[in-house]
Amino acid sequence: MLDSTARRLLQGPLGRAAGVLDRPHVTPDRLTIAGLALGLVGAGAAAGGLWAPALALWLLSRAADGLDGPLARRRRTALHSENAAQRGVPPSEAGGFLDIAADFTVYGAFVVGVGVGVSTEGASLLPFLLVMLTYYVNGSTFLAFSSIAERTGHHIDDGRSLSFLGGLAEGTETVLVHTAWCLVPFWAEQIAWAWAAVVALSATQRIITGYRLLRRPAASGRP
Template sequence: MLDQPVRRILNVPLAGAARILDRPGITPDGLTLTGLGLGLASATAAALQWWAVALVLWLVSRVIDGLDGALARRRRADGRGAPGEAGGFLDITADFVAYGAGVVGVAIGASAAFDAPWWPFLLVLFAYYVNGAAFLAFSSIAERTGRTIDDGRSLSFLGRIAEGTETITVHALWLIVPFWAAPIAVVWAAIVAVSAVQRMVVGYRALR
């Protein structure tokens, strides 16, 4: 829901940062992998109940995740970008790994520190699974049938109430108030589930 307005706000600062980072030895794929590594480190820190460290690592990982695309667009604009869509594939895969690991890390840490139940986090992972399946399947079929949605991203993205901005915010909220992580997870799982249903309905109608 918030991705488009947030992207409009961040496009200029991200482009400026990409201009600074546009140096030999720094690649979009390298930034993607760095963001993934920091995301996994954040999940590990959460599991160890190092909440502040996990929060900083999470936010930095998401900033870097935004910079990889900005750098790739900058290099494509002047003919220096790598051919193909390998970078987009790597980016979405890294996002899924970071998000899933974040849920598991918070679940482990909150369970150990606050005796939080596991089932709310399992609901989140299930909702992520259904949601991801819906929009990835739509993107693949839309590409094959010429019904793509071009909003600057590598995939034909069916935007709904739960998008990247909301996901980043909720994962950060877990780390800010980990003692409320389980009830937040219940609400978040419901929101992501609604988004999954929306994507299935809209995607089905768009492909008919």
């Protein structure tokens, strides 16, 4: 729900940061892998109840994830400027795939890490299991839609590698909720119950919207 606003607000700062990072040894894929590694270590810290390190690693992981795209676009722009014959070169599909795979891995690992961490302090694991279930349904829904949309001409172009269906629970909300778990771990169980409900509603919304969208003629495929 907040992704479009967040991208608009962060476009300038992330673009400038990508300019600072634009060095030969720094590549978008390496940033993606760095974000994956930081997120996994952060999940381990959360599992151990080390909430301050977990929070720092989580935020650094998401910062790296936010910078790989702007750096990739900056490199493509430079390539187009240097060689007009390259005009129209599409984004790196391999990089987009790696980014999505890394995001799903980090999100799932962090839910498990937080669930384990708070369960040692007496909280229930059940809401975190429900969050994982709703993540699975939500992710499967938009990935299936993206795959079918590409084949049927219903592509949604918002600058990302896949055709994303908007919903109540998007990347920005996920970052905020996972951050809240680390800031107030004594409320993590209650936050997880509420978050599981929100993600479930978002998954339902995506299923209905995607089904209706794919039933339309491709020419009117954008919602």
